Amino acid sequence: MNLSPRIFIITVLMICLGAVPLIADGIDEPFYTVLFSRMLILSIGAVSLNLILGFGGMVSFGHAVYLGIGSYVVGIGTFHAVEDGVDWMANGFIHMAIAVAVSALAGLIIGAISLRTRGVYFIMITLAFAQMFYFVAVGNEKYGGDDGLSLYMRSDFAGLIDLSIDNSLYYLNFAFLLLSLYLCHRLTNSRFGMTLRGTKSNEQRMESIGFPVFRYRLVAFVIAGAICGLAGVLSANQTDFVSPAVMHWTRSGDLIIMVVLGGLGTLFGPVIGAVAFLLLEEFLSGITEYWQLFFGPMLVLVVIFARGGIDGMLVGLDRWWQNYFLKKKAEEN
Amino acid sequence: MNWILLLEQTLNGFQFGILLFLLAAGLTLIFGIMDLINLAHGSLYMMGAYFAATFTEWTDSFLLGALLALPACMLFGVILERIALKTLYTRSHLDQVLATFGLILFFNEFVRLIWGPIGLDIPLPELLSGSVELFFGIRYPAFRLVIIAVGILVAFLLYLLVSKTRIGMLIRAGASNRQMVSALGVNINLLYTIVFGLGAALAGLAGMMAAPIMTVEIGMGEGILIITFVVIVIGGVGSIKGAFVAALIVGFIDTVGRSFLPDILGLFVSNDVADTAAPAISSMLIYILMALILAIKPQGLFPPKGT
Amino acid sequence: MLKVNSLVKSFGGLLAIDKLSFQVETGQLHAVIGPNGAGKTTLISQISGELKPDSGTIFFDGNDISETPIHLRSELGLARSFQITNIFLEMTTWDNVALAVQAQTGHSFHFWKDARKEPNLREPALEFLKQVGLEERNNILAGQLSHGEQRQLEIAMALATRPKMLLLDEPMAGMGPEESNAMVKILLGLKRKLTILLIEHDMDVVFTLADMITVLVYGRGIATDSPDAIRNNPEVQAAYLGEEEDRA
Numbered sequence: 001m002n003l004s005p006r007i008f009i010i011t012v013l014m015i016c017l018g019a020v021p022l023i024a025d026g027i028d029e030p031f032y033t034v035l036f037s038r039m040l041i042l043s044i045g046a047v048s049l050n051l052i053l054g055f056g057g058m059v060s061f062g063h064a065v066y067l068g069i070g071s072y073v074v075g076i077g078t079f080h081a082v083e084d085g086v087d088w089m090a091n092g093f094i095h096m097a098i099a100v101a102v103s104a105l106a107g108l109i110i111g112a113i114s115l116r117t118r119g120v121y122f123i124m125i126t127l128a129f130a131q132m133f134y135f136v137a138v139g140n141e142k143y144g145g146d147d148g149l150s151l152y153m154r155s156d157f158a159g160l161i162d163l164s165i166d167n168s169l170y171y172l173n174f175a176f177l178l179l180s181l182y183l184c185h186r187l188t189n190s191r192f193g194m195t196l197r198g199t200k201s202n203e204q205r206m207e208s209i210g211f212p213v214f215r216y217r218l219v220a221f222v223i224a225g226a227i228c229g230l231a232g233v234l235s236a237n238q239t240d241f242v243s244p245a246v247m248h249w250t251r252s253g254d255l256i257i258m259v260v261l262g263g264l265g266t267l268f269g270p271v272i273g274a275v276a277f278l279l280l281e282e283f284l285s286g287i288t289e290y291w292q293l294f295f296g297p298m299l300v301l302v303v304i305f306a307r308g309g310i311d312g313m314l315v316g317l318d319r320w321w322q323n324y325f326l327k328k329k330a331e332e333n
Numbered sequence: 334m335n336w337i338l339l340l341e342q343t344l345n346g347f348q349f350g351i352l353l354f355l356l357a358a359g360l361t362l363i364f365g366i367m368d369l370i371n372l373a374h375g376s377l378y379m380m381g382a383y384f385a386a387t388f389t390e391w392t393d394s395f396l397l398g399a400l401l402a403l404p405a406c407m408l409f410g411v412i413l414e415r416i417a418l419k420t421l422y423t424r425s426h427l428d429q430v431l432a433t434f435g436l437i438l439f440f441n442e443f444v445r446l447i448w449g450p451i452g453l454d455i456p457l458p459e460l461l462s463g464s465v466e467l468f469f470g471i472r473y474p475a476f477r478l479v480i481i482a483v484g485i486l487v488a489f490l491l492y493l494l495v496s497k498t499r500i501g502m503l504i505r506a507g508a509s510n511r512q513m514v515s516a517l518g519v520n521i522n523l524l525y526t527i528v529f530g531l532g533a534a535l536a537g538l539a540g541m542m543a544a545p546i547m548t549v550e551i552g553m554g555e556g557i558l559i560i561t562f563v564v565i566v567i568g569g570v571g572s573i574k575g576a577f578v579a580a581l582i583v584g585f586i587d588t589v590g591r592s593f594l595p596d597i598l599g600l601f602v603s604n605d606v607a608d609t610a611a612p613a614i615s616s617m618l619i620y621i622l623m624a625l626i627l628a629i630k631p632q633g634l635f636p637p638k639g640t
Numbered sequence: 641m642l643k644v645n646s647l648v649k650s651f652g653g654l655l656a657i658d659k660l661s662f663q664v665e666t667g668q669l670h671a672v673i674g675p676n677g678a679g680k681t682t683l684i685s686q687i688s689g690e691l692k693p694d695s696g697t698i699f700f701d702g703n704d705i706s707e708t709p710i711h712l713r714s715e716l717g718l719a720r721s722f723q724i725t726n727i728f729l730e731m732t733t734w735d736n737v738a739l740a741v742q743a744q745t746g747h748s749f750h751f752w753k754d755a756r757k758e759p760n761l762r763e764p765a766l767e768f769l770k771q772v773g774l775e776e777r778n779n780i781l782a783g784q785l786s787h788g789e790q791r792q793l794e795i796a797m798a799l800a801t802r803p804k805m806l807l808l809d810e811p812m813a814g815m816g817p818e819e820s821n822a823m824v825k826i827l828l829g830l831k832r833k834l835t836i837l838l839i840e841h842d843m844d845v846v847f848t849l850a851d852m853i854t855v856l857v858y859g860r861g862i863a864t865d866s867p868d869a870i871r872n873n874p875e876v877q878a879a880y881l882g883e884e885e886d887r888a
Contacts, residue, residue: 059427113624116631119426120370120570124562125627131559132620139612191742191750191758198739201728208688208726209801210714210743219749249559253434260431292442299435303428304420 005321006314010268013275018174021167033170034238039278040173041234046258046270047180048227053256054265055188056220057200059123062110062130063255066225068137068247069106070099070232075149075242082152092155092163095233103229104222106133111221115214130252137244148243155237163237173234177271180227185267187223196220200265261302263311272310337471342592343585348477350584351484355539356557357564357576358491359532365571365637366507367422367525372433373413374536374561375554376440381406381537382544382553383444386453395458399541403534406541410533414526422525441551452550480542487535488577495573504528560587563623569633578634583619590618641666641805641835642687647696649682649859656682658859659696664805664852669827669836671846674856680839681723683856684809687837688720689713701804714743717804721794723813723839729783733774733793736782737765740800768796772826788819795826805835812842824848847871855879 017036024032045067052058074095081090088094114125138146154163163169187193198206199213206213236242245251254277262273284291308315360374384405389398417436421429456462457476464472495501503524540554547553564583568575594615598607626634642664649657656679664670674680685691687698689710697706705713728736738761742748745760755761769775772792777785782793791811798806811827812820820842827849830836840846846853847867854864857879863870870876 053427059430061430113627116627120364120368121566121631123370123426123430124566125623127559128563128566128620128623131556132617135616136613139614139616141612142609186752186754189754189756190752191748191755191761193751194735194739194742194755195748197731198728201730202726204690205722205726205728205797207710208690208714208720208722209740209797210711211748212711216748249555253430256427257431257434260427264427290442290446292438293446296435296437296439296442299438300417300432303424303432303435 004318006311006318009314010272013268013272017177017271017275021170025167030166033166035278035282037166037170037173037238038235039275040170040177041231041238042255042258042278043271043274044173044177044180044231044234045228045255046262046274047177047184048224048231049255050259050265050270051184051187051196051224051227052217052220053259054263054269055193055200056196056217058115058217058221059256060114060126060221060224061123061249061252061256062126062128062133063224063228064247064249064251065106065110065130065133066103066228067232067235067251068133068244069103070229070234071236071242071246072137072143072232073099073102073229074155074233074236075151076143078151078153078155079143079149081156090153090156092157092233095155096230099229099233100226103232104226107222107225108218110225111218115217115221127249127252130247131249134244134247134249137247144243146244148241148245151236151240151242154240155233169234169237173238176230176234180230181267181271183227188267192216192219197265257299261309263309266309266311269309269311276310338592339589340471341473342589344473344477344481346585346588347581348480348484348584349588350581351481352539352543353557353561353564353584354484354577354580355487355535355542356561357568357580358488358573359528359535360561361565361568361571361573361576362504362528363532364565366504366528369418369422370426370429370433371418372430372558373436373440374532375558376437377406377410377413377533377536378540378543378554378557379440379444379551380409381540382455382549383448383453383540384409384537385541385544386448386455386549389455395455395461395545398455402541403538406537407530407534409537411526411530413533414529418529419522419525437555444551450551452548454548455545457545474546476545480546483538483542487538491573500524500527560619563619565633567623567626567633569635569637571637572633572635575633575635583622586622587615587619590615594618641701642837643699644683644687645697645699647683647686647698648694649679649686649691650694655859657686657693660856660859660861661696662854662861662864664835664837666835667832668851669831669838669849670852670854671838671840671850672854672856673839673841673843673846676841677858678856679859680856681809682859684720684807684837684839688718688807714801714803717802718807719798719801719803719805720807721791721798721809721811723809725787725790725794727782727790727793727797729781731782732779733769733782733785734762734765734778736793737768737796737800738762740797741765741768744800744802765800768800771799771829772796773822786819788815788822791815791819791823792826795823795830799830803834805837806830808836808838808840810839810841812840812845820845 017040020036021033024030045063049060049063052060077089077095080086110126110129114122114129117125143149157163161168161172163172188196195211195216198211199217203213232246235246258273258277259270260273261276262271263269280295281291284295306313356374356378360371363369363371381402384402385398388401389395392398392401417432421432461476461479463475465475465478466472495504503519507524560583564576564579567583568579595607595611598611630636645661647657647660660683672680672683682691686693689708693706697704699705700716700718703716705716728739738755741761741764742755766775766778769778772795774789774792774796777789782790785793795811812823815823824845831849838846838849850867852864853867853870855862855870855876862879863873863876865873
């Protein structure tokens with residue numbers, strides 16, 4: 001009876017995610033590998049957003065910026081590698097290092113300005129800065145401007161792993177998802193994580209027991225940006241295409257939806273949310289062309305009625321399960 | 334530098350600023366009084382344009398169409414507030430963001446279903462489609478002048494409403510201290526509905542005036558909404574005066590920056606570099622301005638009193 | 641330990657604190673009393689740093705702290721409990737206090753080690769919970785504690801920042817008689833261990849606990865003296881105590 005349905009379901013979900021390429025190859029539908037690969041990448045983005053949104057209480061409406069930065073690092077790098085023959089610019093390790101560094105820097109700048117404010121100001125400012133990055137990408141004709149940039153090659157990991165094989169890319173994505181989950185787990189339970197949770201719960205109290213709240217928020221903001229920048233690198237490799245659309249403001253909205261839908265401030269919530277979001281999109285758009293007509297109001301209803309997200313429902317299931325067993329035991333006695 | 338072009342672009346910037354003001358005036362009140370972040374405000378702008386397009390087609394007159402569209406927008410806003418937004422006032426900002434984001438998706442799809450995916454064009458009446466000679470032989474499109482005139486008139490009426498009437502007094506009080514207004518025994522729900530209806534009408538007005546000079550299309554309200562956010566942040570949440578000043582500044586800098594930045598940059602770097610960098614940099618200008626103002630005044634130029 | 645010098649604070653046209661001066665000696669329990677609206681909470685908020693005074697100075701432990709930010713005042717050794725319960729409702733009692741302990745152990749940029757398994761956070765935290773009689777309730781979410789227990793938790797958190805001085809803003813507010821008695825016992829246990837500034841309107845409590853009393857009426861300090869002297873001060877009786885006795 002110690003088995004918790006919630007842990008069981010999450011475990012099954014993670015195992016299934018790990019087995020997707022095998023299943024897809026088995027039923028000869030490689031399309032599913034691509035679909036789930038996208039889920040993994042957006043899961044990483046959502047995990048990173050959850051760090052500041054779920055644990056830190058910062059409603060950042062510009063998180064897709066870092067997806068964009070990561071993507072453009074790969075796009076611009078491979079562009080020069082192919083056009084000008086600069087070999088090192090195709091190197092995947094370098095892509096990742098630069099994406100993390102630039103995303104962290106962008107997070108530092110955006111955070112340093114926006115974290116001085118609260119509430120609606122913070123939401124609007126993060127959204128506005130994200131829009132700024134979007135327009136910079138649109139205005140940059142050299143790298144495709146509005147039309148974007150097609151990748152003629154994927155990031156090169158020096159013979160270590162060949163990303164031109166979709167299944168290899170899938171497992172790279174999966175590995176990075178597990179890594180970001182582990183990182184998030186360590187982080188949120190460390191002293192830093194406890195501090196972050198405290199600032200979400202009661203900022204005033206944190207100040208009065210002696211925490212300089214701004215600094216901790218800013219560091220969390222930077223870390224979240226850096227992780228999401230990595231997701232951007234993976235995303236460009238996944239789609240073989242980079243365009244301003246990766247950091248369109250609705251993308252940032254999608255990431256927020258994933259986090260909330262899955263369960264705010266829980267470790268696996270963002271993964272559940274990302275999977276549910278994309279499955280729902282896939283399912284609804286299969287039924288009707290006007291799928292957002294249903295998706296929009298659904299979102300409103302989720303906000304109004306299902307506060308803990310899907311993970312919250314699983315917790316409810318756990319409770320029901322426990323009560324059920326207690327009752328059964330009582331009857332037996 | 335080309336002075337005629339500068340004058341023309343200044344007027345264009347002014348006209349863009351007026352549109353921004355119409356959007357920002359309502360939105361800043363909704364933020365300030367209800368503490369509601371409403372992403373769907375851009376949808377009201379879009380609905381204004383679509384209503385105007387449809388009514389213009391029915392009546393064969395843009396003027397009549399616009400006159401019909403205005404109350405339609407207000408009604409639409411009131412219904413939206415009563416059905417969906419009312420429940421969000423007491424919720425967290427995150428909930429508000431999500432729910433109103435959902436509403437945007439819904440409205441965009443709704444418009445696509447009713448009006449189709451292709452953008453519409455609204456023909457201007459003959460009288461307004463020409464241009465007017467200003468002075469020194471400079472000609473300027475008549476309709477843009479109308480937009481400016483209507484905007485100034487609305488700003489003046491808003492000023493009268495807010496500073497001279499009882500409702501205006503409540504609005505001012507509400508923007509600086511919400512608890513106090515409810516403590517005064519005012520029917521707060523009615524006040525909220527009125528403010529929201531007013532905001533919806535203003536946003537719709539902006540949409541219908543933008544319709545003939547831009548294309549009426551799905552999602553047209555989103556880009557301008559984000560610029561409106563910049564205006565509100567610069568002006569200070571809850572301040573109509575701030576919204577007016579900031580809207581004109583942002584409209585001017587954005588428009589003039591886009592047309593003159595290549596020249597200005599050309600003074601410092603080679604023309605090639607200037608031409609490549611200018612589009613990217615000019616689109617950053619208003620955000621840089623916002624960052625600068627926030628660094629100096631975190632609450633905006635005209636911060637609400639009592640905080 | 642604490643010296644308040646001609647402090648002035650007004651809201652709009654209303655003077656909340658009017659040229660108030662008094663001193664709190666090290667190791668004493670100093671109470672501030674006064675009718676509702678006398679400016680007691682305004683005073684404590686200025687000492688702890690949530691409000692900036694219009695003029696006047698506040699010296700703490702020899703330092704002028706009038707302009708010091710809140711978290712630095714806390715580092716200097718000033719801790720406050722709030723009139724409205726102000727704790728981390730979504731965390732357990734133990735986590736609440738551990739977080740306050742953490743604030744005292746240098747910066748919190750430790751990203752890897754599990755903070756819930758660090759004995760140098762958990763053990764002292766449990767010790768402070770014991771001091772306020774909450775050690776049995778360590779695994780309960782703070783939001784599920786009773787009102788009285790939440791106030792006790794407040795005190796434990798304030799203690800955990802290892803202050804030299806404790807600012808207590810009506811710790812008995814909203815408590816029943818039993819809870820009040822428990823709190824008085826806790827405060828008696830703390831007396832002499834550290835300096836305490838207590839704001840309270842329950843007269844019995846103040847006269848049981850305080851070494852010195854300052855009487856605040858409409859923002860002005862009309863007297864600062866020992867409990868006996870305050871009791872017999874005619875001005876105080878007229879302004880404040882008299883009205884209490886009339887009611888009784």
